[in-house]
Amino acid sequence: MRFLPLLLVLLAGRTVFAQGAPVLELTDFSGVWAERVHEDSYERSGGPPLGDYQGIPLNDAGRRKADSHDHSEWSLPEFQCRPHSAPYQWRALGSVRFWNEVDPIGRDLRAIHVEYLRSLDRVIYMDGRPHPPEYAPYSWSGFSTGKWQGNTLVVDTDHIKGSYLRRNGASFSDKATMREYIDRHGEYLVITMILTDPVWLEEPFIQTTNYALDTHTALTYYPCTVSEENISTAVPHFLPGTTEQLKDAAGWIPVEATRGGAESTYPDYRQKLKQAAK
Amino acid sequence: MMKRLGLIFLMAAAAFAQPKSNDIHVLPVQGNIYMLVGAGGNIAASIGQDGVLLVDAGTSQMSPKVLATVLQLVTAVAASPAPNRCVGLHCPESPYRWSSPSLNAIIASPAPPKPIRYIINTSIDPDHTGGNEALSALPADSKILGVTFPPVGVAPTATVIAHENVLGRMSAEINGKPAVASGLWPTDTYRGRSYKLSEFFNGEGVLLYHEPAAHTDGDSMVYFRYSDVIAAGDILSTTSYPVIDLAKGGTIQGALDGLNHILDIAIPEFRSQGGTLVIPGHGRVCDTGDVANYRNMVSIIKDRVADSIKKGMTLQQVIASKPTLEYDGLYGATSGPWTTDMFVEAVYKSLSAKH
Numbered sequence: 001m002r003f004l005p006l007l008l009v010l011l012a013g014r015t016v017f018a019q020g021a022p023v024l025e026l027t028d029f030s031g032v033w034a035e036r037v038h039e040d041s042y043e044r045s046g047g048p049p050l051g052d053y054q055g056i057p058l059n060d061a062g063r064r065k066a067d068s069h070d071h072s073e074w075s076l077p078e079f080q081c082r083p084h085s086a087p088y089q090w091r092a093l094g095s096v097r098f099w100n101e102v103d104p105i106g107r108d109l110r111a112i113h114v115e116y117l118r119s120l121d122r123v124i125y126m127d128g129r130p131h132p133p134e135y136a137p138y139s140w141s142g143f144s145t146g147k148w149q150g151n152t153l154v155v156d157t158d159h160i161k162g163s164y165l166r167r168n169g170a171s172f173s174d175k176a177t178m179r180e181y182i183d184r185h186g187e188y189l190v191i192t193m194i195l196t197d198p199v200w201l202e203e204p205f206i207q208t209t210n211y212a213l214d215t216h217t218a219l220t221y222y223p224c225t226v227s228e229e230n231i232s233t234a235v236p237h238f239l240p241g242t243t244e245q246l247k248d249a250a251g252w253i254p255v256e257a258t259r260g261g262a263e264s265t266y267p268d269y270r271q272k273l274k275q276a277a278k
Numbered sequence: 279m280m281k282r283l284g285l286i287f288l289m290a291a292a293a294f295a296q297p298k299s300n301d302i303h304v305l306p307v308q309g310n311i312y313m314l315v316g317a318g319g320n321i322a323a324s325i326g327q328d329g330v331l332l333v334d335a336g337t338s339q340m341s342p343k344v345l346a347t348v349l350q351l352v353t354a355v356a357a358s359p360a361p362n363r364c365v366g367l368h369c370p371e372s373p374y375r376w377s378s379p380s381l382n383a384i385i386a387s388p389a390p391p392k393p394i395r396y397i398i399n400t401s402i403d404p405d406h407t408g409g410n411e412a413l414s415a416l417p418a419d420s421k422i423l424g425v426t427f428p429p430v431g432v433a434p435t436a437t438v439i440a441h442e443n444v445l446g447r448m449s450a451e452i453n454g455k456p457a458v459a460s461g462l463w464p465t466d467t468y469r470g471r472s473y474k475l476s477e478f479f480n481g482e483g484v485l486l487y488h489e490p491a492a493h494t495d496g497d498s499m500v501y502f503r504y505s506d507v508i509a510a511g512d513i514l515s516t517t518s519y520p521v522i523d524l525a526k527g528g529t530i531q532g533a534l535d536g537l538n539h540i541l542d543i544a545i546p547e548f549r550s551q552g553g554t555l556v557i558p559g560h561g562r563v564c565d566t567g568d569v570a571n572y573r574n575m576v577s578i579i580k581d582r583v584a585d586s587i588k589k590g591m592t593l594q595q596v597i598a599s600k601p602t603l604e605y606d607g608l609y610g611a612t613s614g615p616w617t618t619d620m621f622v623e624a625v626y627k628s629l630s631a632k633h
């Protein structure tokens with residue numbers, strides 16, 4: 001019984017707190033998070049070979065786009081310093097840093113900023129602002145707004161410039177929209193991305209990536225200078241049907257499985273391949 | 279400062295309001311430049327102390343709404359009353375001595391808005407030139423929103439500038455009549471590869487570049503040198519394949535050259551983004567990254583059609599091979615004034631003409 005007064009005080013405090021200022025931020029992601037090379041190792045290390053679209057629900061148009069890709073497009077002056085786009089960035093090289101932009105008076109969370117090694121500062125607006133109209137500019141990071149769903153940060157993004165989804169040319173268009181669920185589990189971060197593209201995907205592309213908190217690292221400077229020496233002025237690409245390397249990906253799985261598509265993203269597809277192999 | 283804040287709020291409200299059909303929408307772009315959306319083709323507007331310069335005029339049907347929007351803009355940007363910032367030693371001496379600049383700034387009514395002084399046409403198309411007459415020849419006593427526009431004493435006509443090929447095609451007689459009514463003709467033309475206004479307008483140089491065989495043979499791009507904005511006209515569109523008007527001198531190579539010219543002028547702020555902004559003839563505001571993506575699409579399709587021609591394929595065979603397949607969801611159309619098949623046909627004929 002001697003603890004009863006203390007208990008009452010605590011309960012009263014909890015009640016007051018619950019009725020006072022609204023809780024505007026439920027999870028703090030601030031800090032630098034290092035990549036964990038697990039399920040994402042295929043993207044982070046040497047990178048997938050040409051023609052490997054497994055796990056990506058490409059439609060025919062998306063497959064044509066990917067098949068035409070020539071990695072030499074990176075030599076174009078306009079693309080030499082091209083940053084990773086928001087959908088690709090989570091599995092790109094390097095750590096990620098989160099920091100909160102807070103109103104100095106009201107202390108409400110205005111925005112969450114996300115920074116990457118070689119990309120652009122990405123802003124997730126938390127102040128309830130609407131998304132811009134269609135005719136406003138698009139960016140590589142897109143326009144993002146966030147809201148809380150329990151302890152999960154739910155981020156909706158549009159106005160993203162079309163770019164690559166995988167290094168071998170599988171791409172998304174600038175009509176794509178993205179929803180992300182960002183969860184913190186202690187010192188681990190899980191990002192679940194759902195990318196919807198009516199132009200190049202049959203179904204939404206769903207991908208998870210995890211990071212671990214790293215309190216002894218920092219993002220480094222990543223300079224970029226455009227070189228215009230000894231490069232072609234033409235736009236590099238492969239004409240349809242001329243990319244011999246497309247079969248490189250088929251060394252350990254059937255060719256049809258490398259071609260992507262919605263069907264290939266479901267577990268049942270394994271059985272279909274086994275049946276086809278018999 | 280308050281004036282600037284008020285303007286920012288006004289512009290922000292305009293910018294982030296979701297578009298309604300049949301309305302003109304305003305997007306502040308950069309520096310002096312605003313984009314007006316919904317008048318047919320996009321309109322770029324330079325607003326400032328010298329008045330208004332429009333790049334393109336929209337359709338004739340939308341002229342009243344364009345005019346009302348321009349007046350709202352010019353009033354908000356250049357003619358609104360503002361708190362006095364001139365106090366004591368920081369105040370320039372008045373030539374009339376007895377007058378107090380501080381008091382006048384507070385009690386004075388808003389200055390009349392400055393008129394439209396220039397309209398530059400990027401091509402001959404009616405969705406870019408249809409408003410020429412109504413926007414340039416506004417009656418002196420016209421009152422919109424209760425404000426006299428243009429102010430008394432200012433000639434109520436704007437100079438309409440275009441490449442001479444625009445005037446040539448507009449004035450060419452068809453069955454004894456000019457192709458386009460004379461009220462829509464440009465009043466001033468240029469004939470070289472470039473042209474510049476003879477003096478600053480709203481504090482910056484304005485340059486015109488002729489793209490000799492892109493959408494047509496009379497295309498102009500307009501570069502606002504200080505604001506760092508290019509109004510590209512129909513050389514760039516984010517909503518369709520390039521409209522190549524073969525009958526008016528357009529070619530696929532010229533369209534590609536025009537896009538590369540934009541990329542030659544434009545400089546990104548950082549990592550292929552921002553910096554020089556580009557207002558397309560139709561669609562959203564772009565930067566180098568967007569223009570490069572569009573240029574790549576045009577170049578790839580051109581290469582495919584050229585390869586098909588080299589193999590001896592007919593136009594129908596080329597269309598059946600779907601050389602635009604992956605881009606149709608972004609720029610294609612099966613109906614309307616510029617279908618995918620029409621684009622492929624234009625590319626095919628444009629390239630065939632060289633062989």
